[in-house]
Amino acid sequence: MMPGQRAGFELDARLEADSEPLMWLGLCELRIMNDRRWPWLMLVPQRPGVEEIHDMTPLDQAMLTFECNTVAHALKRATGCAKINTGALGNIVRQLHIHVIARNEGDPGWPGPVWGHGMREPYTRADLHGLCEKVRAALQ
Template sequence: MPAKPAGFELDPRLERDSQPLMWLGLCELRLMDDRRWPWLMLVPQRPGILEIHDMTPLDQTMLIFEMNMVSQALKAATGCHKINIAALGNMVPQLHMHVVARNEGDPGWPGPVWGFGMREPYRREDLHQFVNTIRSALSQ
């Protein structure tokens, strides 16, 4: 993975709750370590950015491009009914975009994934398998 830009620090909560998956260009793609939902996260590698409107127009465009690419790959890899995308930032103000695959009947459906139950970490084998599935879907 390329070196992080000068001054960029990943929020410790994001680092604790997710696993690095790959570098996309602007964003590092991470996998939320909660097996209840296929849940990816894009973290723009820009220091001090809290909101999308804090980014340059070019970075905003790149973020949308990468978000679309990840959403399409996640939908293709999971066959999900719906993709949820959000940038809440209430608990972790550093800008990060959640991309979550949802299906009717999944835990918490149709409500949001945040604040529902307790996180269920992946088994190591399942984590590696899902990471490989996403990487493969992104290379299509």
């Protein structure tokens, strides 16, 4: 169990397979998607059985908004991107998770969505570590 993880919470196996843990924020575990085409972070609220934002308590909703905004600012600082895309779809993985993605004109799929565009391109360990360190530094 990750430090700070709530009893009874279990990360969906698909989210775990597609991403790496980055850090604990408070309400959410921050993860990085292992796809080097886009700097792509994901916040997963540590609440068992929650599928939608409106399933959360008002206090958790406020904390989620704060953490999403903090991560979006940090990702923009860390990457210098032109645009941040934020979304919670949940059509395939029902467990609530929020995507925060750095986008630039000319990136794969621009200006369309990242979902369903081509094949995932995993990071090298060194590149993944480097982006994680930039994001951590921008969060401080």
